[in-house]
Amino acid sequence: MTPIRRDILIGLICIAVALIVPFVFGGRYVVTQATVFFVWAIVVVQWNLVLGVGGIFSLAQMALFAIGGYATAMLGFYLKVPMLVAIPLGGLIAVVAGMIIGLACLRLRGPYVALLTLAIAQVMYVLIVNDTGCFTNVSGCMPLFGGVRGIGQFGDLGFRSLFPSKWYIAHYYVALGLLALAFVFSVAVIRGPLGLAFKALRDSPGYALSRGISRFKYQLWIFAVSAFFTGIAGGFYAVHFRVIGPTVFSFSLLLFLIAMIVVGGMGSIWGPLLGAALLMLADEGMKEFSDYRNIGLGLLITLFVIAWPRGLAGWFDRLRALRTSNPD
Protein backbone atom coordinates (compact mmCIF):
# COMPACT_ATOMS: atom_id res chain seq x y z
CA MET A 1 0.00 0.00 0.00
CA THR A 2 1.36 3.41 -0.84
CA PRO A 3 1.65 5.94 1.97
CA ILE A 4 -1.05 8.12 0.45
CA ARG A 5 -3.55 5.26 0.23
CA ARG A 6 -2.72 4.25 3.77
CA ASP A 7 -3.32 7.80 4.98
CA ILE A 8 -6.65 7.94 3.17
CA LEU A 9 -7.71 4.59 4.64
CA ILE A 10 -6.78 5.56 8.21
CA GLY A 11 -8.52 8.89 7.71
CA LEU A 12 -11.73 7.29 6.51
CA ILE A 13 -11.75 4.84 9.42
CA CYS A 14 -11.21 7.69 11.89
CA ILE A 15 -14.03 9.70 10.37
CA ALA A 16 -16.36 6.70 10.35
CA VAL A 17 -15.66 6.06 14.03
CA ALA A 18 -16.10 9.73 14.85
CA LEU A 19 -19.41 9.87 12.98
CA ILE A 20 -21.03 7.23 15.17
CA VAL A 21 -19.59 8.43 18.48
CA PRO A 22 -22.59 10.64 19.40
CA PHE A 23 -24.95 7.69 18.86
CA VAL A 24 -22.90 5.29 20.93
CA PHE A 25 -21.93 7.67 23.75
CA GLY A 26 -24.94 9.93 23.73
CA GLY A 27 -23.87 11.69 26.92
CA ARG A 28 -23.53 15.41 26.57
CA TYR A 29 -20.22 15.46 28.40
CA VAL A 30 -18.47 13.05 26.04
CA VAL A 31 -19.77 14.83 22.95
CA THR A 32 -18.79 18.27 24.23
CA GLN A 33 -15.32 17.14 25.24
CA ALA A 34 -14.87 15.52 21.83
CA THR A 35 -15.86 18.83 20.22
CA VAL A 36 -13.21 20.63 22.23
CA PHE A 37 -10.74 17.96 21.19
CA PHE A 38 -11.54 18.64 17.53
CA VAL A 39 -10.87 22.33 18.04
CA TRP A 40 -7.47 21.72 19.64
CA ALA A 41 -6.67 19.12 17.02
CA ILE A 42 -7.27 21.69 14.27
CA VAL A 43 -4.91 24.13 15.96
CA VAL A 44 -2.25 21.50 16.54
CA VAL A 45 -2.43 20.14 13.00
CA GLN A 46 -1.98 23.63 11.58
CA TRP A 47 0.73 24.55 14.08
CA ASN A 48 2.59 21.44 13.02
CA LEU A 49 2.90 22.95 9.54
CA VAL A 50 4.91 25.87 10.88
CA LEU A 51 6.73 24.07 13.66
CA GLY A 52 7.41 20.64 12.25
CA VAL A 53 7.27 20.98 8.49
CA GLY A 54 8.57 24.52 8.22
CA GLY A 55 10.95 24.21 11.15
CA ILE A 56 10.08 27.74 12.24
CA PHE A 57 9.75 27.92 15.98
CA SER A 58 6.72 30.14 16.15
CA LEU A 59 4.74 30.29 19.39
CA ALA A 60 2.17 32.63 17.85
CA GLN A 61 -0.37 29.95 17.01
CA MET A 62 -2.55 30.65 20.02
CA ALA A 63 -2.35 34.35 19.21
CA LEU A 64 -3.70 33.56 15.73
CA PHE A 65 -6.39 31.40 17.29
CA ALA A 66 -7.31 34.31 19.53
CA ILE A 67 -7.30 36.71 16.59
CA GLY A 68 -9.74 34.45 14.74
CA GLY A 69 -11.95 34.16 17.79
CA TYR A 70 -11.87 37.84 18.66
CA ALA A 71 -12.43 38.88 15.04
CA THR A 72 -15.48 36.60 14.82
CA ALA A 73 -16.87 37.82 18.11
CA MET A 74 -16.27 41.49 17.38
CA LEU A 75 -17.74 41.28 13.89
CA GLY A 76 -20.82 39.70 15.41
CA PHE A 77 -21.05 42.02 18.38
CA TYR A 78 -20.32 45.39 16.81
CA LEU A 79 -21.38 44.92 13.18
CA LYS A 80 -24.03 42.23 13.69
CA VAL A 81 -22.41 40.06 11.01
CA PRO A 82 -24.02 36.59 10.94
CA MET A 83 -21.72 33.92 12.29
CA LEU A 84 -21.62 31.91 9.06
CA VAL A 85 -19.90 34.90 7.44
CA ALA A 86 -18.00 36.07 10.51
CA ILE A 87 -16.14 32.80 11.12
CA PRO A 88 -14.52 32.60 7.64
CA LEU A 89 -13.80 36.33 7.86
CA GLY A 90 -12.09 35.64 11.19
CA GLY A 91 -10.01 33.02 9.40
CA LEU A 92 -9.00 35.55 6.76
CA ILE A 93 -8.11 38.15 9.37
CA ALA A 94 -5.96 35.53 11.07
CA VAL A 95 -4.25 34.93 7.72
CA VAL A 96 -3.40 38.62 7.43
CA ALA A 97 -2.14 38.68 11.02
CA GLY A 98 -0.13 35.53 10.39
CA MET A 99 1.53 37.10 7.37
CA ILE A 100 2.43 40.18 9.38
CA ILE A 101 3.95 38.00 12.10
CA GLY A 102 5.77 36.02 9.41
CA LEU A 103 7.16 39.26 8.00
CA ALA A 104 8.35 40.37 11.43
CA CYS A 105 10.16 37.05 11.90
CA LEU A 106 11.58 36.92 8.39
CA ARG A 107 15.12 37.92 9.21
CA LEU A 108 15.32 35.99 12.44
CA ARG A 109 16.15 32.41 13.06
CA GLY A 110 15.54 29.68 15.63
CA PRO A 111 15.11 30.95 19.15
CA TYR A 112 14.77 34.58 18.13
CA VAL A 113 11.53 33.67 16.33
CA ALA A 114 10.19 31.86 19.38
CA LEU A 115 10.86 34.84 21.61
CA LEU A 116 9.41 37.38 19.26
CA THR A 117 6.21 35.40 18.72
CA LEU A 118 5.86 34.70 22.45
CA ALA A 119 6.30 38.40 23.13
CA ILE A 120 3.67 39.31 20.52
CA ALA A 121 1.15 36.98 22.17
CA GLN A 122 2.04 38.34 25.60
CA VAL A 123 1.58 41.95 24.50
CA MET A 124 -1.84 41.14 23.06
CA TYR A 125 -2.80 39.56 26.36
CA VAL A 126 -1.54 42.49 28.42
CA LEU A 127 -3.25 45.06 26.20
CA ILE A 128 -6.57 43.21 26.33
CA VAL A 129 -6.53 42.53 30.07
CA ASN A 130 -5.39 46.00 31.14
CA ASP A 131 -7.96 47.78 29.01
CA THR A 132 -10.60 49.12 31.36
CA GLY A 133 -11.98 52.09 29.47
CA CYS A 134 -15.58 51.73 28.28
CA PHE A 135 -15.87 51.44 24.54
CA THR A 136 -19.57 50.72 24.52
CA ASN A 137 -22.33 50.82 27.09
CA VAL A 138 -24.85 48.67 25.23
CA SER A 139 -24.98 45.94 27.86
CA GLY A 140 -22.98 47.48 30.65
CA CYS A 141 -19.53 48.97 30.30
CA MET A 142 -17.36 46.99 27.93
CA PRO A 143 -13.86 47.79 26.63
CA LEU A 144 -13.18 47.45 22.91
CA PHE A 145 -11.75 43.95 23.27
CA GLY A 146 -13.96 42.95 26.18
CA GLY A 147 -11.23 43.29 28.83
CA VAL A 148 -10.82 40.51 31.38
CA ARG A 149 -14.37 39.22 30.94
CA GLY A 150 -14.16 38.77 27.20
CA ILE A 151 -16.83 39.28 24.57
CA GLY A 152 -20.15 37.47 24.60
CA GLN A 153 -23.57 37.72 22.96
CA PHE A 154 -22.33 38.05 19.41
CA GLY A 155 -24.57 35.55 17.71
CA ASP A 156 -24.81 31.87 17.06
CA LEU A 157 -24.68 29.33 14.27
CA GLY A 158 -28.40 28.80 14.70
CA PHE A 159 -28.24 25.23 15.95
CA ARG A 160 -29.30 26.22 19.44
CA SER A 161 -32.71 27.34 18.22
CA LEU A 162 -32.94 24.61 15.59
CA PHE A 163 -32.25 21.69 17.95
CA PRO A 164 -32.91 23.13 21.43
CA SER A 165 -31.83 20.00 23.31
CA LYS A 166 -29.37 18.47 20.88
CA TRP A 167 -27.46 21.49 19.58
CA TYR A 168 -24.20 20.21 21.00
CA ILE A 169 -24.38 17.21 18.66
CA ALA A 170 -24.72 19.58 15.72
CA HIS A 171 -21.66 21.46 16.97
CA TYR A 172 -19.85 18.15 17.25
CA TYR A 173 -20.41 17.44 13.58
CA VAL A 174 -19.47 20.97 12.57
CA ALA A 175 -16.20 20.64 14.48
CA LEU A 176 -15.59 17.20 13.01
CA GLY A 177 -16.13 18.57 9.51
CA LEU A 178 -13.76 21.47 10.18
CA LEU A 179 -11.12 19.11 11.52
CA ALA A 180 -11.46 16.83 8.50
CA LEU A 181 -11.10 19.82 6.17
CA ALA A 182 -8.17 21.23 8.12
CA PHE A 183 -6.49 17.85 8.18
CA VAL A 184 -6.92 17.14 4.47
CA PHE A 185 -5.64 20.64 3.85
CA SER A 186 -2.54 20.04 5.97
CA VAL A 187 -1.84 16.70 4.28
CA ALA A 188 -2.20 18.35 0.88
CA VAL A 189 0.24 21.04 1.96
CA ILE A 190 2.74 18.57 3.41
CA ARG A 191 2.65 16.23 0.43
CA GLY A 192 2.36 18.98 -2.18
CA PRO A 193 4.93 21.35 -3.63
CA LEU A 194 4.48 23.84 -0.80
CA GLY A 195 5.45 21.21 1.76
CA LEU A 196 8.47 20.21 -0.29
CA ALA A 197 9.60 23.82 -0.39
CA PHE A 198 9.07 24.22 3.36
CA LYS A 199 11.03 21.06 4.09
CA ALA A 200 13.83 22.07 1.76
CA LEU A 201 14.13 25.44 3.46
CA ARG A 202 14.08 23.75 6.86
CA ASP A 203 16.68 21.11 6.11
CA SER A 204 19.14 23.10 4.07
CA PRO A 205 18.30 26.77 3.63
CA GLY A 206 21.40 27.54 1.62
CA TYR A 207 20.86 24.79 -0.91
CA ALA A 208 17.13 25.44 -1.20
CA LEU A 209 17.87 29.07 -1.88
CA SER A 210 20.37 28.26 -4.56
CA ARG A 211 17.73 26.13 -6.28
CA GLY A 212 15.50 29.16 -6.51
CA ILE A 213 13.19 28.61 -3.53
CA SER A 214 12.47 32.04 -2.12
CA ARG A 215 12.54 32.10 1.65
CA PHE A 216 10.62 35.36 1.73
CA LYS A 217 7.77 33.95 -0.33
CA TYR A 218 7.50 30.61 1.40
CA GLN A 219 7.83 31.90 4.93
CA LEU A 220 4.89 34.21 4.28
CA TRP A 221 3.04 31.29 2.68
CA ILE A 222 3.61 29.01 5.62
CA PHE A 223 2.35 31.54 8.13
CA ALA A 224 -0.65 32.38 5.94
CA VAL A 225 -1.51 28.76 5.22
CA SER A 226 -1.38 27.65 8.84
CA ALA A 227 -3.27 30.70 10.08
CA PHE A 228 -6.47 30.16 8.11
CA PHE A 229 -7.90 27.10 9.84
CA THR A 230 -6.42 28.20 13.16
CA GLY A 231 -8.43 31.40 12.90
CA ILE A 232 -11.54 29.46 11.91
CA ALA A 233 -11.02 27.16 14.88
CA GLY A 234 -10.83 30.26 17.05
CA GLY A 235 -14.08 31.54 15.61
CA PHE A 236 -15.81 28.23 16.15
CA TYR A 237 -14.47 28.07 19.70
CA ALA A 238 -15.95 31.50 20.39
CA VAL A 239 -19.32 30.49 18.95
CA HIS A 240 -19.34 27.15 20.74
CA PHE A 241 -18.64 28.62 24.17
CA ARG A 242 -20.56 31.82 23.36
CA VAL A 243 -17.66 33.84 24.72
CA ILE A 244 -14.05 34.58 23.85
CA GLY A 245 -11.79 35.90 26.56
CA PRO A 246 -8.13 36.37 27.39
CA THR A 247 -7.96 32.83 28.83
CA VAL A 248 -7.01 31.58 25.35
CA PHE A 249 -3.61 33.21 25.88
CA SER A 250 -2.95 31.21 29.03
CA PHE A 251 0.43 29.59 29.33
CA SER A 252 -1.10 26.36 30.55
CA LEU A 253 -3.07 26.01 27.32
CA LEU A 254 0.03 26.73 25.25
CA LEU A 255 1.86 24.05 27.21
CA PHE A 256 -0.98 21.59 26.61
CA LEU A 257 -0.85 22.16 22.85
CA ILE A 258 2.95 22.01 22.64
CA ALA A 259 2.79 18.74 24.57
CA MET A 260 0.34 17.35 21.99
CA ILE A 261 2.74 18.10 19.15
CA VAL A 262 5.85 16.93 20.96
CA VAL A 263 4.29 13.70 22.20
CA GLY A 264 2.73 12.96 18.84
CA GLY A 265 5.80 13.77 16.81
CA MET A 266 6.72 17.10 15.25
CA GLY A 267 6.62 17.29 11.48
CA SER A 268 4.77 14.04 10.91
CA ILE A 269 1.31 13.83 9.38
CA TRP A 270 -0.53 11.81 12.00
CA GLY A 271 1.62 12.63 15.01
CA PRO A 272 -0.10 15.83 16.16
CA LEU A 273 -3.54 14.28 15.82
CA LEU A 274 -2.47 11.23 17.79
CA GLY A 275 -0.81 13.41 20.42
CA ALA A 276 -3.92 15.57 20.73
CA ALA A 277 -6.15 12.51 21.19
CA LEU A 278 -3.83 10.93 23.76
CA LEU A 279 -3.38 14.08 25.80
CA MET A 280 -7.11 14.85 25.83
CA LEU A 281 -7.75 11.31 27.08
CA ALA A 282 -4.98 11.54 29.65
CA ASP A 283 -6.27 14.91 30.79
CA GLU A 284 -9.77 13.43 31.22
CA GLY A 285 -8.45 10.37 33.04
CA MET A 286 -6.52 12.49 35.52
CA LYS A 287 -9.18 15.05 36.35
CA GLU A 288 -8.83 14.20 40.05
CA PHE A 289 -5.17 15.12 39.95
CA SER A 290 -5.81 18.39 38.14
CA ASP A 291 -3.55 20.19 40.63
CA TYR A 292 -0.65 18.27 39.19
CA ARG A 293 -1.70 18.82 35.59
CA ASN A 294 1.03 21.31 34.69
CA ILE A 295 3.67 19.29 36.49
CA GLY A 296 2.64 16.22 34.51
CA LEU A 297 2.57 18.13 31.23
CA GLY A 298 5.97 19.66 31.90
CA LEU A 299 7.52 16.31 32.76
CA LEU A 300 5.90 14.70 29.72
CA ILE A 301 7.26 17.35 27.35
CA THR A 302 10.74 17.17 28.84
CA LEU A 303 10.78 13.38 28.82
CA PHE A 304 9.64 13.09 25.22
CA VAL A 305 12.04 15.72 23.91
CA ILE A 306 14.97 14.07 25.64
CA ALA A 307 14.13 10.44 25.07
CA TRP A 308 12.00 10.37 21.91
CA PRO A 309 12.40 13.66 20.08
CA ARG A 310 10.38 12.34 17.14
CA GLY A 311 7.45 11.44 19.33
CA LEU A 312 5.01 8.58 18.94
CA ALA A 313 5.15 8.93 15.17
CA GLY A 314 8.86 8.11 15.45
CA TRP A 315 7.97 4.89 17.32
CA PHE A 316 5.68 3.79 14.50
CA ASP A 317 8.29 4.62 11.88
CA ARG A 318 10.84 2.54 13.74
CA LEU A 319 8.38 -0.35 14.03
CA ARG A 320 7.72 -0.23 10.31
CA ALA A 321 11.42 -0.05 9.55
CA LEU A 322 11.98 -3.12 11.71
CA ARG A 323 9.23 -4.99 9.89
CA THR A 324 10.57 -4.21 6.44
CA SER A 325 14.16 -5.02 7.39
CA ASN A 326 13.35 -8.58 8.54
CA PRO A 327 10.75 -9.86 6.12
CA ASP A 328 10.31 -13.14 8.04
Add this chain to the structure above:
Amino acid sequence: MDVVIQIIASGLTLGAMYAVATVGLSLVYGSLNMLNMAHGALLTLGGYMCYAAITHLGFHPVLGLAAAALVCALAGLAIYVFATLPLLRAENFETNIFIATIGIGAVIESLMLKSFGPYPIPQPLAVSGSVVIGNVHIPLQNIMILLTALVAMTAVALLLQKTRAGRAIRATSMSRDAAQLMGVRVGQIYAQVLALSGGLAAISGVMISSIATLTPVMGGDPMLKAFIICIVAGLGNVYGAVLAAIVLGLLEAATQYVLGVRWSFATLLLLVILVLIWRPYGLFGRQQVVRL
Protein backbone atom coordinates in the same frame (compact mmCIF):
# COMPACT_ATOMS: atom_id res chain seq x y z
CA MET B 1 13.29 68.11 37.58
CA ASP B 2 11.72 65.98 40.30
CA VAL B 3 10.03 63.90 37.65
CA VAL B 4 13.34 63.29 35.96
CA ILE B 5 14.95 62.20 39.23
CA GLN B 6 11.99 59.93 39.89
CA ILE B 7 12.21 58.34 36.46
CA ILE B 8 15.96 57.87 36.70
CA ALA B 9 15.68 56.34 40.15
CA SER B 10 13.03 53.80 39.24
CA GLY B 11 14.53 53.22 35.82
CA LEU B 12 17.91 52.40 37.29
CA THR B 13 16.32 50.02 39.78
CA LEU B 14 14.43 48.24 37.02
CA GLY B 15 17.53 48.19 34.85
CA ALA B 16 19.65 46.74 37.65
CA MET B 17 17.17 43.94 38.26
CA TYR B 18 16.86 43.15 34.59
CA ALA B 19 20.62 43.21 34.18
CA VAL B 20 21.14 40.52 36.80
CA ALA B 21 18.40 38.40 35.25
CA THR B 22 19.75 38.94 31.75
CA VAL B 23 23.42 38.22 32.39
CA GLY B 24 22.64 34.64 33.36
CA LEU B 25 20.57 34.05 30.25
CA SER B 26 23.16 35.69 28.06
CA LEU B 27 26.03 33.64 29.52
CA VAL B 28 24.13 30.43 28.92
CA TYR B 29 23.23 31.36 25.38
CA GLY B 30 26.73 32.57 24.64
CA SER B 31 28.48 29.40 25.69
CA LEU B 32 25.90 26.71 24.91
CA ASN B 33 23.57 28.20 22.28
CA MET B 34 20.84 27.26 24.72
CA LEU B 35 17.81 29.42 25.37
CA ASN B 36 16.85 28.59 28.89
CA MET B 37 13.08 28.96 29.09
CA ALA B 38 13.23 27.74 32.70
CA HIS B 39 15.06 30.91 33.69
CA GLY B 40 11.85 32.61 34.80
CA ALA B 41 11.01 29.62 36.96
CA LEU B 42 14.47 29.83 38.49
CA LEU B 43 13.78 33.47 39.39
CA THR B 44 10.59 32.37 41.11
CA LEU B 45 12.36 29.51 42.85
CA GLY B 46 15.01 31.90 44.13
CA GLY B 47 12.44 34.33 45.48
CA TYR B 48 10.53 31.61 47.32
CA MET B 49 13.65 29.90 48.64
CA CYS B 50 14.82 33.18 50.16
CA TYR B 51 11.39 33.66 51.72
CA ALA B 52 11.34 30.11 53.05
CA ALA B 53 14.87 30.33 54.44
CA ILE B 54 14.15 33.58 56.28
CA THR B 55 10.64 32.95 57.62
CA HIS B 56 10.55 29.17 58.06
CA LEU B 57 14.17 28.38 58.86
CA GLY B 58 14.96 31.68 60.60
CA PHE B 59 18.05 32.47 58.51
CA HIS B 60 19.67 35.88 58.58
CA PRO B 61 18.45 37.77 55.43
CA VAL B 62 21.90 37.78 53.83
CA LEU B 63 22.23 34.05 54.49
CA GLY B 64 18.73 33.62 53.06
CA LEU B 65 19.84 35.26 49.84
CA ALA B 66 22.91 33.02 49.74
CA ALA B 67 20.80 29.93 50.38
CA ALA B 68 18.44 30.89 47.56
CA ALA B 69 21.37 31.40 45.21
CA LEU B 70 22.78 28.02 46.21
CA VAL B 71 19.48 26.18 45.64
CA CYS B 72 19.06 27.78 42.22
CA ALA B 73 22.64 27.05 41.27
CA LEU B 74 21.94 23.41 42.09
CA ALA B 75 18.76 23.57 40.03
CA GLY B 76 20.80 24.96 37.13
CA LEU B 77 23.23 22.08 37.56
CA ALA B 78 20.33 19.64 37.56
CA ILE B 79 19.07 21.12 34.30
CA TYR B 80 22.52 20.57 32.85
CA VAL B 81 22.78 16.96 33.97
CA PHE B 82 19.22 15.84 33.15
CA ALA B 83 18.33 17.89 30.08
CA THR B 84 21.28 19.63 28.44
CA LEU B 85 23.74 16.74 28.58
CA PRO B 86 21.52 14.13 26.90
CA LEU B 87 20.24 16.63 24.34
CA LEU B 88 23.72 17.85 23.39
CA ARG B 89 24.45 14.39 22.06
CA ALA B 90 21.39 14.38 19.78
CA GLU B 91 20.70 16.58 16.82
CA ASN B 92 18.54 19.71 16.79
CA PHE B 93 19.90 20.82 20.14
CA GLU B 94 18.68 24.41 19.98
CA THR B 95 15.03 23.59 19.34
CA ASN B 96 14.89 20.59 21.63
CA ILE B 97 16.47 22.28 24.63
CA PHE B 98 14.08 25.17 24.15
CA ILE B 99 11.06 22.85 24.38
CA ALA B 100 12.59 20.83 27.21
CA THR B 101 13.25 23.90 29.32
CA ILE B 102 9.68 25.11 28.75
CA GLY B 103 8.63 21.82 30.34
CA ILE B 104 11.11 22.12 33.19
CA GLY B 105 10.01 25.68 33.87
CA ALA B 106 6.38 24.58 34.04
CA VAL B 107 7.29 21.86 36.53
CA ILE B 108 9.21 24.23 38.82
CA GLU B 109 6.49 26.88 38.72
CA SER B 110 3.76 24.35 39.47
CA LEU B 111 5.80 22.99 42.36
CA MET B 112 6.04 26.52 43.79
CA LEU B 113 2.29 26.90 43.33
CA LYS B 114 1.70 23.59 45.15
CA SER B 115 4.00 24.35 48.06
CA PHE B 116 3.39 28.06 48.64
CA GLY B 117 -0.09 28.64 47.26
CA PRO B 118 -1.31 31.05 44.60
CA TYR B 119 -1.54 34.12 46.83
CA PRO B 120 1.08 36.87 46.77
CA ILE B 121 3.52 36.79 49.67
CA PRO B 122 5.70 39.75 50.66
CA GLN B 123 9.43 39.16 50.42
CA PRO B 124 10.88 39.43 53.94
CA LEU B 125 14.25 40.56 52.65
CA ALA B 126 13.44 44.25 52.52
CA VAL B 127 14.62 47.45 54.14
CA SER B 128 12.33 50.30 54.98
CA GLY B 129 12.99 54.02 54.92
CA SER B 130 13.96 56.33 52.11
CA VAL B 131 16.43 58.96 51.05
CA VAL B 132 15.35 62.38 49.86
CA ILE B 133 16.95 63.84 46.75
CA GLY B 134 15.46 67.16 45.73
CA ASN B 135 11.80 66.64 46.59
CA VAL B 136 11.81 62.96 45.69
CA HIS B 137 11.70 60.15 48.20
CA ILE B 138 13.75 57.24 47.00
CA PRO B 139 13.13 54.06 49.01
CA LEU B 140 16.23 52.54 50.56
CA GLN B 141 15.04 49.28 49.04
CA ASN B 142 15.79 50.63 45.57
CA ILE B 143 19.26 51.68 46.63
CA MET B 144 19.88 48.28 48.14
CA ILE B 145 18.81 46.65 44.88
CA LEU B 146 21.16 48.87 42.95
CA LEU B 147 24.05 48.03 45.28
CA THR B 148 23.32 44.29 45.19
CA ALA B 149 23.17 44.35 41.42
CA LEU B 150 26.41 46.33 41.28
CA VAL B 151 28.15 43.82 43.52
CA ALA B 152 26.78 40.88 41.52
CA MET B 153 27.77 42.45 38.20
CA THR B 154 31.25 43.30 39.44
CA ALA B 155 31.68 39.77 40.72
CA VAL B 156 30.62 38.32 37.36
CA ALA B 157 32.88 40.71 35.45
CA LEU B 158 35.86 39.84 37.68
CA LEU B 159 35.09 36.16 37.32
CA LEU B 160 34.93 36.41 33.55
CA GLN B 161 37.98 38.66 33.12
CA LYS B 162 40.39 37.69 35.85
CA THR B 163 40.01 34.01 36.65
CA ARG B 164 41.01 30.87 34.83
CA ALA B 165 37.45 29.59 34.81
CA GLY B 166 36.25 32.90 33.40
CA ARG B 167 38.80 32.77 30.62
CA ALA B 168 37.68 29.25 29.80
CA ILE B 169 34.04 30.39 29.69
CA ARG B 170 34.91 33.23 27.35
CA ALA B 171 36.97 30.96 25.17
CA THR B 172 34.15 28.44 24.93
CA SER B 173 31.65 31.07 23.90
CA MET B 174 34.04 32.38 21.24
CA SER B 175 34.67 29.01 19.70
CA ARG B 176 33.66 25.74 21.24
CA ASP B 177 35.96 23.63 19.10
CA ALA B 178 39.04 25.79 19.53
CA ALA B 179 38.50 25.88 23.30
CA GLN B 180 38.19 22.13 23.38
CA LEU B 181 41.38 21.73 21.37
CA MET B 182 43.20 23.97 23.85
CA GLY B 183 42.28 21.59 26.64
CA VAL B 184 39.22 23.29 28.07
CA ARG B 185 36.82 20.75 29.50
CA VAL B 186 33.75 22.08 27.74
CA GLY B 187 31.30 19.93 29.70
CA GLN B 188 32.61 21.35 32.95
CA ILE B 189 32.30 24.88 31.60
CA TYR B 190 28.67 24.25 30.64
CA ALA B 191 27.89 22.98 34.11
CA GLN B 192 29.57 26.01 35.70
CA VAL B 193 27.76 28.43 33.44
CA LEU B 194 24.35 26.93 34.15
CA ALA B 195 25.00 26.91 37.89
CA LEU B 196 26.20 30.52 37.77
CA SER B 197 23.15 31.51 35.76
CA GLY B 198 20.90 29.79 38.29
CA GLY B 199 22.56 31.68 41.15
CA LEU B 200 22.16 35.00 39.36
CA ALA B 201 18.54 34.17 38.62
CA ALA B 202 17.95 33.63 42.34
CA ILE B 203 19.47 37.00 43.23
CA SER B 204 17.38 38.75 40.64
CA GLY B 205 14.25 36.87 41.74
CA VAL B 206 14.78 38.01 45.33
CA MET B 207 15.30 41.60 44.21
CA ILE B 208 12.24 41.62 41.98
CA SER B 209 10.02 40.08 44.64
CA SER B 210 11.27 42.56 47.21
CA ILE B 211 9.67 45.49 45.41
CA ALA B 212 6.73 43.54 43.97
CA THR B 213 5.51 40.38 45.75
CA LEU B 214 6.15 36.68 45.52
CA THR B 215 3.74 34.82 43.27
CA PRO B 216 4.26 31.53 41.42
CA VAL B 217 4.04 33.29 38.06
CA MET B 218 6.28 36.24 38.91
CA GLY B 219 9.13 34.88 36.78
CA GLY B 220 7.38 35.05 33.43
CA ASP B 221 7.37 38.78 32.93
CA PRO B 222 10.99 39.48 33.92
CA MET B 223 12.10 36.51 31.85
CA LEU B 224 10.38 37.82 28.76
CA LYS B 225 11.96 41.21 29.36
CA ALA B 226 15.34 39.61 29.94
CA PHE B 227 14.95 37.83 26.62
CA ILE B 228 14.03 41.06 24.92
CA ILE B 229 17.11 42.69 26.41
CA CYS B 230 19.25 39.77 25.26
CA ILE B 231 17.86 40.08 21.77
CA VAL B 232 18.34 43.83 21.61
CA ALA B 233 21.91 43.44 22.79
CA GLY B 234 22.57 40.41 20.62
CA LEU B 235 22.18 36.98 22.21
CA GLY B 236 25.27 35.92 24.08
CA ASN B 237 26.81 39.35 24.47
CA VAL B 238 27.12 39.78 28.25
CA TYR B 239 28.36 43.36 28.53
CA GLY B 240 26.00 44.57 25.84
CA ALA B 241 23.19 42.93 27.79
CA VAL B 242 24.02 44.92 30.95
CA LEU B 243 24.03 48.18 29.04
CA ALA B 244 20.81 47.30 27.20
CA ALA B 245 19.17 46.30 30.50
CA ILE B 246 19.87 49.68 32.06
CA VAL B 247 18.76 51.59 28.96
CA LEU B 248 15.56 49.55 28.69
CA GLY B 249 14.90 49.97 32.42
CA LEU B 250 15.15 53.76 32.05
CA LEU B 251 13.01 53.63 28.93
CA GLU B 252 10.37 51.54 30.69
CA ALA B 253 10.23 53.97 33.61
CA ALA B 254 9.91 56.88 31.18
CA THR B 255 7.12 55.28 29.11
CA GLN B 256 5.30 54.29 32.29
CA TYR B 257 5.32 57.91 33.31
CA VAL B 258 4.48 59.37 29.91
CA LEU B 259 2.05 56.82 28.45
CA GLY B 260 0.96 54.82 31.48
CA VAL B 261 1.83 51.31 32.69
CA ARG B 262 -0.35 49.69 30.06
CA TRP B 263 1.81 50.73 27.18
CA SER B 264 5.25 50.17 28.64
CA PHE B 265 5.52 46.56 27.52
CA ALA B 266 4.00 47.21 24.11
CA THR B 267 6.46 50.04 23.52
CA LEU B 268 9.32 47.79 24.53
CA LEU B 269 8.18 45.15 22.08
CA LEU B 270 7.77 47.61 19.26
CA LEU B 271 11.30 48.79 19.91
CA VAL B 272 12.60 45.24 19.74
CA ILE B 273 10.88 44.56 16.45
CA LEU B 274 12.37 47.73 15.02
CA VAL B 275 15.83 46.86 16.31
CA LEU B 276 15.54 43.37 14.89
CA ILE B 277 14.52 44.63 11.49
CA TRP B 278 17.39 47.08 11.49
CA ARG B 279 19.99 44.71 12.95
CA PRO B 280 18.78 41.09 13.09
CA TYR B 281 21.72 40.06 15.29
CA GLY B 282 21.10 42.73 17.93
CA LEU B 283 22.76 46.06 18.63
CA PHE B 284 26.08 44.68 19.84
CA GLY B 285 25.79 41.24 18.28
CA ARG B 286 29.22 40.18 17.19
CA GLN B 287 28.14 37.06 15.36
CA GLN B 288 26.69 37.77 11.96
CA VAL B 289 23.50 35.83 11.44
CA VAL B 290 23.49 33.97 8.16
CA ARG B 291 21.28 36.03 5.88
CA LEU B 292 19.16 33.99 3.56
